[in-house]
Structures are given as structure tokens and as C-alpha cells.
Amino acid sequence: MRLLIDVGNTSLKAVLWHNEQAQPADINNLPWLQITEVIYACVGRSDLLNDILAQAVSNNIICFEAKVTKTLGNLVCAYEHVANLGIDRWLALIAGFTLYPNTACIVVDAGTATTIDVLSSEGLHLGGWILPGLDLMTSSLTQNTQRVFDDGKTPFTNELGKNTPNGLKNGALVATIGAIEQAKLHLTDKKTEQKVQIIFAGGYGLLLQQQFEGSIFDSLLVMKGLNYWHQLSKTT
Numbered sequence: 012m013r014l015l016i017d018v019g020n021t022s023l024k025a026v027l028w029h030n031e032q033a034q035p036a037d038i039n040n041l042p043w044l045q046i047t048e049v050i051y052a053c054v055g056r057s058d059l060l061n062d063i064l065a066q067a068v069s070n071n072i073i074c075f076e077a078k079v080t081k082t083l084g085n086l087v088c089a090y091e092h093v094a095n096l097g098i099d100r101w102l103a104l105i106a107g108f109t110l111y112p113n114t115a116c117i118v119v120d121a122g123t124a125t126t127i128d129v130l131s132s133e134g135l136h137l138g139g140w141i142l143p144g145l146d147l148m149t150s151s152l153t154q155n156t157q158r159v160f161d162d163g164k165t166p167f168t169n170e171l172g173k174n175t176p177n178g179l180k181n182g183a184l185v186a187t188i189g190a191i192e193q194a195k196l197h198l199t200d201k202k203t204e205q206k207v208q209i210i211f212a213g214g215y216g217l218l219l220q221q222q223f224e225g226s227i228f229d230s231l232l233v234m235k236g237l238n239y240w241h242q243l244s245k246t247t
């Protein structure tokens with residue numbers, strides 16, 4: 012059994028991976044006798060890992076921290092300074108590339124930030140964008156204006172706003188939708204009409220997925236990326 016950990020800027024997520032399946036992990040009560048290795052990635056507060064990694068060490072369990080590299084198998088990172096790319100983005104790309112081989116993908120991880128990454132069918136990461144996540148978009152406006160307010164119950168929809176919370180919430184959603192539409196332009200090849208798979212992950216992934224027909228939401232995308240990273244980094 013493997014312990015997989017993804018530390019984001021809002022929360023630490025942990026799952027136990029066994030027989031190709033994820034089980035929720037209670038980080039305050041981990042089954043150390045059954046855990047064979049720990050694989051983790053962190054873009055958030057690394058101190059949140061201190062206690063878990065210390066427990067792993069005292070149980071003689073090997074820990075691997077996923078890092079971005081210029082290439083992994085046939086996947087190639089767009090960044091010149093690869094260490095600057097968020098590892099969560101790289102893991103989501105690894106998962107997209109592995110789950111949808113030979114398919115152009117747009118990988119969207121919608122959490123604290125919304126990241127949009129464009130991947131060619133050959134595995135070339137063409138680059139991407141970092142947007143404030145939906146909550147950051149709305150809170151930056153409510154906190155920096157006198158009159159823009161949220162009411163805590165207005166949902167995000169793609170309609171035109173007809174009151175302030177509506178305008179605020181829907182503005183954040185359509186800004187994000189618009190950015191994903193822009194990403195498609197980087198893959199559209201009129202001659203081949205290749206299929207583009209849009210893949211969503213993260214806290215707001217399901218909400219966004221519902222805006223794009225034929226797209227998928229995978230709550231475990233980054234966790235799957237940790238597994239694939241581990242396999243591929245041993246063999247390449």
C-alpha cells in the first residue's frame with residue numbers, strides 16, 4: 012500500500028493506493044504497518060508534511076518527493092526553468108499524457124489558483140496560464156472595492172449578471188471559461204481536426220467540467236500523476 016500526498020495552497024490531500032484503487036487516508040491515523048512507500052508533491056506549506064514524513068522515517072518507510080524535470084519519457088516540459096513549474100501542474104500533465112496517449116489535452120486544475128496547461132498529442136507541453144481560482148477572483152474584488160459584495164449563496168453560472176453577487180460570481184466563471192477557450196486555439200489544427208481532450212481536476216473542477224461538453228473531471232488526477240511519476244522516473 013502506497014501513501015500519496017498532494018499539498019496544495021488550500022489543503023493537504025492524502026490517499027492510500029492499493030490494488031490500483033484509492034482509499035481516503037486519515038492523516039492522523041495512518042496504517043504505517045501496511046504502507047510500503049510515501050510519494051508526495053508540495054506547492055503549498057511544506058511544514059504540513061513534517062509530521063507525516065517523520066512518522067514515515069521512524070517506520071523505516073521510504074519517501075519520494077516528485078519534482079519537475081525537462082522530460083519524463085516522451086513528455087517535455089515547456090518551461091526553460093523547469094523547477095519553477097508547479098509540481099501539481101506537471102503531475103496533472105503526466106496523468107493526462109498517460110491516460111490519453113496520442114491525444115492533445117488541455118489540463119485544468121481549479122483550486123486556489125486555476126491552472127490551464129496545453130499538451131500536444133506528441134507529449135509536448137506547449138505552456139499554460141495561471142489564473143486566480145474562482146474564490147480568489149471574487150474575494151480580491153470584494154476586498155478591494157467598496158461596493159462589490161457576495162451574498163454567500165449565489166452560484167457560479169455562465170449567465171449575464173443582473174445583480175452584484177451575480178455579476179461577481181458569473182464574471183469569475185466566464186473569465187475562466189474564456190481562458191480555456193483561448194487554450195483550445197493553441198491546439199486547433201484545421202487540417203487534421205484532431206480531438207482535444209479537456210481534463211479537469213481540483214476543488215472547482217467539477218463545476219467547470221459541466222461547462223465543456225465531452226470534457227472529463229478526475230478528482231484523482233494529481234494522485235494518479237504521482238503514481239505515474241514514480242513508475243516513469245524509475246524507468247527513464
Ligand SMILES: Nc1ncnc2c1ncn2[C@@H]1O[C@H](COP(=O)(O)OP(=O)(O)O)[C@@H](O)[C@H]1O
Nearest residue numbers: 019020021022121122123124144146213214215
Ligand atoms: N467540493 C469542493 N471540495 C473542495 N474544494 C472545493 C469544492 N468546491 C469548491 N472548492 C474550492 O476549491 C478550492 C480548493 O481546491 P483544491 O483543488 O483542494 O485546492 P489546492 O490544490 O489549491 O489546495 C477552494 O477555493 C474551495 O473553496
Ligand SMILES: CC(C)(COP(=O)(O)O)[C@@H](O)C(=O)NCCC(=O)O
Nearest residue numbers: 019020054095096097122123124141
Ligand atoms: C499555480 C499554483 C499556485 C497552483 O497551486 P494550487 O492552486 O493547486 O494550490 C502552483 O502550481 C504553483 O505554485 N506553481 C508555481 C508557478 C508556476 O507553475 O509557474
Ligand SMILES: [K+]
Nearest residue numbers: 120121122124
Ligand atoms: K490549481
